[in-house]
Amino acid sequence: MSQRRRRSLALLTSGVLALPLLAGCGAGDDEGGPAAAGQDIATTARDKVADGGVLRWAVDALPGTLNAFQADADATTNRIAGAVLPHLFVLDGKGRPVANPDYLEKAEVVEREPKQVVLYKLNQQAVWSDGREIGAADFVAQWRALNGKDSAYWTARNAGYDRIEKIERGKTDLEVKVTFVRPYADWRSLFTPLYPKQVTGTPESFNEGARGTLKVTAGPFGLGAIDKKTGTAALTRNPRWWGTPAKLDSLVLTAVPRSERPAALAAGKLDLAEIDRTGADRIALARRAAAKAEGANGPAASVTAAQATLSWALAFGADEDKAKEALATRQKQAEAVKRYAEEQSALRGFTVRKSLEPAYTQLAMNGASGPLADERVRRAVARALDRQALADIVLKPLGLPAKPVGSHLALAGQQAYADNSDALGGQDTQAAQALLADAGWRRGGKITAPAGAKAGSEAAKETDDSKTPAGPGTGNDGLYIVGQDDGKPGDAARAAGTAVRADHPDGRPEGPEDPAGQDLPEGRYDRSAHDGEIVDADAFAADQSSGPSPVLAPAPFAARQEQLLRAQADAVDDGKRSPALDAETAAEPADPAKASTAPAPAKQAVRTSGSILAKDGKPLTLRFVLPAGPGSEALRTVGERIAQMLHKVGVQAELTKVADESFFKDHIASGQYDLALYSWPATAYPATDARPIFAKPEPAADGSLLVEQNYTRVGTDHIDQLFDQALGELDEATSRDLMRKADARIWATAGSIPLYQRPELVAVKPGLGNAGAFGLGAPRYQDIGWKKSAAAKDENEKKK
Numbered sequence: 001m002s003q004r005r006r007r008s009l010a011l012l013t014s015g016v017l018a019l020p021l022l023a024g025c026g027a028g029d030d031e032g033g034p035a036a037a038g039q040d041i042a043t044t045a046r047d048k049v050a051d052g053g054v055l056r057w058a059v060d061a062l063p064g065t066l067n068a069f070q071a072d073a074d075a076t077t078n079r080i081a082g083a084v085l086p087h088l089f090v091l092d093g094k095g096r097p098v099a100n101p102d103y104l105e106k107a108e109v110v111e112r113e114p115k116q117v118v119l120y121k122l123n124q125q126a127v128w129s130d131g132r133e134i135g136a137a138d139f140v141a142q143w144r145a146l147n148g149k150d151s152a153y154w155t156a157r158n159a160g161y162d163r164i165e166k167i168e169r170g171k172t173d174l175e176v177k178v179t180f181v182r183p184y185a186d187w188r189s190l191f192t193p194l195y196p197k198q199v200t201g202t203p204e205s206f207n208e209g210a211r212g213t214l215k216v217t218a219g220p221f222g223l224g225a226i227d228k229k230t231g232t233a234a235l236t237r238n239p240r241w242w243g244t245p246a247k248l249d250s251l252v253l254t255a256v257p258r259s260e261r262p263a264a265l266a267a268g269k270l271d272l273a274e275i276d277r278t279g280a281d282r283i284a285l286a287r288r289a290a291a292k293a294e295g296a297n298g299p300a301a302s303v304t305a306a307q308a309t310l311s312w313a314l315a316f317g318a319d320e321d322k323a324k325e326a327l328a329t330r331q332k333q334a335e336a337v338k339r340y341a342e343e344q345s346a347l348r349g350f351t352v353r354k355s356l357e358p359a360y361t362q363l364a365m366n367g368a369s370g371p372l373a374d375e376r377v378r379r380a381v382a383r384a385l386d387r388q389a390l391a392d393i394v395l396k397p398l399g400l401p402a403k404p405v406g407s408h409l410a411l412a413g414q415q416a417y418a419d420n421s422d423a424l425g426g427q428d429t430q431a432a433q434a435l436l437a438d439a440g441w442r443r444g445g446k447i448t449a450p451a452g453a454k455a456g457s458e459a460a461k462e463t464d465d466s467k468t469p470a471g472p473g474t475g476n477d478g479l480y481i482v483g484q485d486d487g488k489p490g491d492a493a494r495a496a497g498t499a500v501r502a503d504h505p506d507g508r509p510e511g512p513e514d515p516a517g518q519d520l521p522e523g524r525y526d527r528s529a530h531d532g533e534i535v536d537a538d539a540f541a542a543d544q545s546s547g548p549s550p551v552l553a554p555a556p557f558a559a560r561q562e563q564l565l566r567a568q569a570d571a572v573d574d575g576k577r578s579p580a581l582d583a584e585t586a587a588e589p590a591d592p593a594k595a596s597t598a599p600a601p602a603k604q605a606v607r608t609s610g611s612i613l614a615k616d617g618k619p620l621t622l623r624f625v626l627p628a629g630p631g632s633e634a635l636r637t638v639g640e641r642i643a644q645m646l647h648k649v650g651v652q653a654e655l656t657k658v659a660d661e662s663f664f665k666d667h668i669a670s671g672q673y674d675l676a677l678y679s680w681p682a683t684a685y686p687a688t689d690a691r692p693i694f695a696k697p698e699p700a701a702d703g704s705l706l707v708e709q710n711y712t713r714v715g716t717d718h719i720d721q722l723f724d725q726a727l728g729e730l731d732e733a734t735s736r737d738l739m740r741k742a743d744a745r746i747w748a749t750a751g752s753i754p755l756y757q758r759p760e761l762v763a764v765k766p767g768l769g770n771a772g773a774f775g776l777g778a779p780r781y782q783d784i785g786w787k788k789s790a791a792a793k794d795e796n797e798k799k800k
Contacts, residue, residue, distance in 0.1 A: 251781070
């Protein structure tokens, strides 16, 4: 697992008070431009923050390990490490690494030839909690544990550490000199976090000793008790801390699932919690004082007048058994309504702080096999997307900047950022259609494969997740097919829920076919504007042969539509059309009136693809895999909109929902998908952290592909070379320029398409300062605390 992947789990996207820029922190401050969204943390001067108090901060789960360099390290691992261990470089509000003066006086490259040498000058007051000075011995132990030479260490990565030749003491005990065998541009990524030699000194202590405890720390907080029964990990103020003391007495990390956080906030169990859109909506509703006990919102909101009347009739009817059951149901509902109203009352005091996470959501295309193995098809899919519309769906309703992400390797504000999307091109339906025609895909093509056969990566197997039970609520409740048809003109429009326009050459409606032009709130989809059905693919195919559709055009006009469709295909053809197909077209009747109106035989050997493109007897159908969990509503809404956009260029997307626990392991990592939506974190060190994500897959001895973290299976030798050059280039401006060139190449291969930066929504209790939505930065834990009361402020003024 790469350091970037661990950062994605951590999402320690905070940064409170800006740290001074010290030597070795880089140049080119204007590069990358401003961050897309700033921090929203209620910045408060330390003299206005009270000393003491407890902060209960929500986490997804207690950590499986406290060793951030092990494969099962997670977000909580990294949050704890950020508060209790040395971080030589931290991220500022723009996601750029700056030297941390609590540990470093200076860090810089002092020699480039014949070998790179970095000199660290440590803060002379920096000590471990056992009183020992932080020094070269700790650097050496961590290097030996992580350089990959000793397989007894169970490490997740060795990037950077494998380039070190030696580490030695400088002129004084406060100096550490690191010599590299090969130049390493991302040297600032090393030794953060820095563990004491007691942890990294032996394989035993590294592998097991730091999984459940850290006996020696060196941060503003130390590690207290981890209680699995209560789901809490306590961090307490470090009495040996030499820097600015922590304001809080303790910081209690509390494991609460995101769906339960609004209730936990209302119950006083949490003070600070990242929440989803649903939770943010509840708080917004509470602040407007719109949640009332009568059930206008909440548990009783879905009860219709008819249902309420029936419930009352049963409760007070003559049938005693039904009356008893109805009364119990009404009592439970009344209690739920009351509880909801009480929660809403408590939530009115909370504020939702908003920014953009250091992560972006992308459309991934599996280029290992099927239609997407052809770069022209991938580029066509990309050119069919309106990325601005997709960003608007998620971010506009939240009042956040909705600008599509223009780089795979950095986010706006970071120095390596540049919008390189022009290397692929923006939304262009005609360009997408031309690319598909060039690749041999045509509308109205003959379908010789059995009904239900797939052209994508799942051609040889069922599209449902075989490991997940079928049915509603299981995460595997069938396929959502945009524009499913049986080859008859007009079916695509019927599936989209729109009328067929007689003046359109292929029977498709003019303009938007569905809600694609509407601004829908995140997590909502307007089912009144149907663009497809939730169906079983085989059942749907069987049903289509049962009889004519009521919206099909008359047969003579259908023949004319088919002729015009073929002419349209010729217009975008590349001149390589087969003579057999030309002869077939010439043999068709020119006069629509002469076309036969006789019904088709009951058993047809050949059918046509209608408005969906086809090639070699198969329709262009792609399996679009999405997580089915309650926190993925926005992702599914975006997936539906993408499917609509693809349908306009003749690509059929089958939206397959799978259980959250199987989404990544059984589908993304294993390559069992054509299209998928998932996120990657931003990194301050793209040459190191992003390389495994975009490295060209290599064949293994058993015939499989070694993909590292490149789950699209798309890469080139040139991209790999640009990463290698950037990693070994010590001139920072040149290294960043190489990264931008690599990003442009990644755009051109169209394996993954960045869409939007993910929203960050954090519920904050009143009076909490220097905490909230940290954006691209890292939190300064010692400055987080509760603001002084008005009385305390007056007392301080009197003392002055």
